[in-house]
Each structure stands twice: as C-alpha cells, then as structure tokens.
Amino acid sequence: MSIEVKNLTHIYGKNGPYEKVAVDNVSCTFEDGEFIGMIGHTGSGKSTLVQHLNGILKPTEGTVIYNGIDIFDKNTDLRKIRQEVGMVFQYPESQLFEETVYKDIAFGLNNYGIKGDEADIKIHNAAKMVDLDYDLLQKSPFELSGGQKRRVALAGVIAMEPKVLILDEPAAGLDPAGRISVLESIKNLHLTRGITVILVSHSMEDMAKYASKLVVMNKGKLELTGSPKEVFKNQKQLFEMGLDVPNMCKVLAKVRALGFDVPESVFDVEETAQVLCEILRREKC
Ligand SMILES: Nc1ncnc2c1ncn2[C@@H]1O[C@H](COP(=O)(O)OP(=O)(O)OP(=O)(O)O)[C@@H](O)[C@H]1O
Ligand SMILES: [Mg+2]
Incomplete structure (x- = not known):
C-alpha cells in the first residue's frame, strides 16, 4: 500500500505566454503509515505536487499510482480515491460556509451519501480527534478563533476516515498555542489510526519534531529525500535553496x-x- 509519484510534470498555462513548469519530472514513493514532511521555498511546487495525489490537478506528464491503481486512468473511480486520500488545503478556513460547525463537518460525508446516525457518530468522533469541544458544534464557524476554524476544516476531512491525510501548511498563521494544538492532533491521528500523513510546512522545527521522512522541493524538482537526520546533514545545500535547518x-x-x-x-x-x-x-x- 503506497502512493507512487512517477515522472510527474505539471505545467500551468502550457504553450501560453505565462507558461510555468511548477513540477518538473518528480518521482517518489510515500509508503503506508509514514509521516512525510514536504519542505521547499515559496513557489517550489509543493502545493501543485500534493494536489495531484488525489487527482485535484491532472499532470501534464507522468502519473500517480495509489495502491497499484493509476489514479489518472479513465476507468479509475476518483471519488473513491478522494475518500481515502483526504486533503486539507492551505488556509482551509476560507472554505467554511455552513451555518453551523456540525453542518460544515457533515458536508463531505453527506456528499458521499453518509447521513443520519452514521454521520452523527463520525462527526462526533472527528471533533473529538481534533480536540474540538462538542459545545462548538452548533455554533457558526465564523464565531470561532483561527485555530478552532482550522480544526473544523480538519475534522471535515477526518470524518471521512481517510487512509492518507495531506495537509498543506495546516499551522500557517496560527499563534504558537494554536499551532501546537493542530499539529499534536495530527500526530495523534497518525499514531492512533495509523494514517499516512503528508505535511507541507515551512517550519523546520515542526519537521524535526513530527516527520519520519522528508521530501525537499526546489524550483519544481525533488532535490533531497530521506530521514530528517539524512536531510538536515546537507546544511549547505539547504541554505543554497533558501531553506533553514x-x-x-x-x-x-x-x-x-x-x-x-x-x-x-x-x-x-x-x-x-x-x-x-x-x-x-x-x-x-
Ligand atoms: N494556478 C496557477 N497558475 C499559474 N501558475 C501557478 C498557479 N499556481 C501556482 N503557480 C506557480 O507555480 C509555481 C509553484 O507554485 P506552488 O503553489 O505549487 O508552490 P508552493 O511550493 O506551494 O509555494 P508556497 O510555499 O508559497 O505555498 C509558482 O511559481 C507559482 O507561481
Ligand atoms: Mg503552497
């Protein structure tokens, strides 16, 4: 069970005046149960790359194999893949729109036909997993703090019980307490449910603390990969890419x-x- 990225290239606006090669012939494998940290300078292609892992973006070249299935094959059921590979986007709170937190968490489940008691149990379990008070479920998401909103977005994805969870800068813009709380919830999910986590972050401290494997992107290419110990040894190379240690x-x-x-x-x-x-x-x- 794994996600295999094979020679993936993504070009925005191909053959147009603003053509941009955002991901350039990247190949890598994310094994089941790993906690992967993806780092790279702004614009290095991290968000573009991860959005291919559940088929939100289509590659210009190359493909992604999820548990042996080519997710871009025309016969592949992408809805099923998206249920198993959950994605929390950068600044997900901007996508909260329901009148209550409860309905927001229920949104994805309802889309997949999961309703009533079955959905209710999953919503409460998800809220618990991300440390969201049940009292908040009937509030408007707009009444919540930044960290709470982030946790509502996370709960909406977790409620689907994904096997792989992709998080694009889940702690960006949060205060230190909110940051720790969100990241600890993710770590607990990884430990208790064995979910594969792919975490995109600019914070080397977070990477050192949580990731078991690192992927370093630079100008659309995969520049380095390995355990944090192996990657952080390359200080000079990281500095040259504009990254810290x-x-x-x-x-x-x-x-x-x-x-x-x-x-x-x-x-x-x-x-x-x-x-x-x-x-x-x-x-x-
Ligand atoms: N929709 C788009 N249309 C055109 N170019 C884009 C689009 N999205 C991203 N890009 C460009 O593709 C490159 C990679 O962007 P991407 O957002 O994947 O980088 P990133 O590593 O996630 O950056 P950040 O750390 O700032 O989130 C950048 O040069 C960016 O300007
Ligand atoms: Mg990004």
Missing part, C-alpha cells in the same frame, strides 16, 4: 566550528543536550 543544527554547527567533534545528524533538543554534556565532561578531564 532546525535551531539545534545551527547551535551544533557553531560548536563544530570551534573544533569539537560533533555528529552531523543531530537536530533535536534532547540529543543536542547530550552531545553538549559529553563535550563538557571531556573538556573537564
């Missing part, structure tokens, strides 16, 4: 520049503390 990588780079032997693959706070304690212990001897 987690703060701990920078701290340890400074320690390394002072002549200490520091492993290149360390990026989280606990491991950094261990490395620094070890150096202090050695220096005292």
Whole structure:
C-alpha cells in the first residue's frame, strides 16, 4: 500500500505566454503509515505536487499510482480515491460556509451519501480527534478563533476516515498555542489510526519534531529525500535553496566550528543536550 509519484510534470498555462513548469519530472514513493514532511521555498511546487495525489490537478506528464491503481486512468473511480486520500488545503478556513460547525463537518460525508446516525457518530468522533469541544458544534464557524476554524476544516476531512491525510501548511498563521494544538492532533491521528500523513510546512522545527521522512522541493524538482537526520546533514545545500535547518543544527554547527567533534545528524533538543554534556565532561578531564 503506497502512493507512487512517477515522472510527474505539471505545467500551468502550457504553450501560453505565462507558461510555468511548477513540477518538473518528480518521482517518489510515500509508503503506508509514514509521516512525510514536504519542505521547499515559496513557489517550489509543493502545493501543485500534493494536489495531484488525489487527482485535484491532472499532470501534464507522468502519473500517480495509489495502491497499484493509476489514479489518472479513465476507468479509475476518483471519488473513491478522494475518500481515502483526504486533503486539507492551505488556509482551509476560507472554505467554511455552513451555518453551523456540525453542518460544515457533515458536508463531505453527506456528499458521499453518509447521513443520519452514521454521520452523527463520525462527526462526533472527528471533533473529538481534533480536540474540538462538542459545545462548538452548533455554533457558526465564523464565531470561532483561527485555530478552532482550522480544526473544523480538519475534522471535515477526518470524518471521512481517510487512509492518507495531506495537509498543506495546516499551522500557517496560527499563534504558537494554536499551532501546537493542530499539529499534536495530527500526530495523534497518525499514531492512533495509523494514517499516512503528508505535511507541507515551512517550519523546520515542526519537521524535526513530527516527520519520519522528508521530501525537499526546489524550483519544481525533488532535490533531497530521506530521514530528517539524512536531510538536515546537507546544511549547505539547504541554505543554497533558501531553506533553514532546525535551531539545534545551527547551535551544533557553531560548536563544530570551534573544533569539537560533533555528529552531523543531530537536530533535536534532547540529543543536542547530550552531545553538549559529553563535550563538557571531556573538556573537564
Ligand atoms: N494556478 C496557477 N497558475 C499559474 N501558475 C501557478 C498557479 N499556481 C501556482 N503557480 C506557480 O507555480 C509555481 C509553484 O507554485 P506552488 O503553489 O505549487 O508552490 P508552493 O511550493 O506551494 O509555494 P508556497 O510555499 O508559497 O505555498 C509558482 O511559481 C507559482 O507561481
Ligand atoms: Mg503552497
């Protein structure tokens, strides 16, 4: 079970005056149950690429194979694929439009013919998964805070019980508390339901904390992929792409520049503390 992107190219406005190659011959595989982080500078093609994974955009060339099925084959039931591969767009709160939070979460389910008690259970489960108070279900989505609105949008997709969840900058623009709450809900979903997560984010700290595999996009091409340890080792290459590394990588780079032997693959706070304690212990001897 996996999503395989095969030689995918997407050109906006092909042969027109504003032709733009947004994704350029990208191939990669997202395995079942992975937590994938997708990073890249603004305009590097992240949103364009992920919108192919459930057929919202059609490739100019190449294809996407979901569990062995070519999703762009004319005989493929895209509705079924979209039920299994859920997508939360960048700034999804702008797409909330129902009179109540409850109806907004129900929207996708109703579209798939899921109504009544069956929908009611799924709506309440989804609200619980994203830590949304049941009291809020009868409110207008417009009365909610930014973080709550984001969670309503997330609940609407989760209620469909997708096997793969794609999130395009789910925490962008939220305050630190809202950010942590949304990302922790996603992490819990991944852990408790085993959902494959593909998270697009600009935050290297979030990537270091949550992702098990990283995909780095640069000018439409897939530039680097691997575990966070493998990817964050390439600091120079990341800087050249206009990307940052987690703060701990920078701290340890400074320690390394002072002549200490520091492993290149360390990026989280606990491991950094261990490395620094070890150096202090050695220096005292
Ligand atoms: N609908 C469109 N029509 C024409 N060009 C587009 C369209 N959408 C995106 N582009 C262009 O395609 C390229 C890739 O855009 P995309 O939105 O996929 O990048 P991104 O990595 O998601 O950027 P960001 O980090 O800002 O969200 C950019 O140059 C962008 O201007
Ligand atoms: Mg984008």
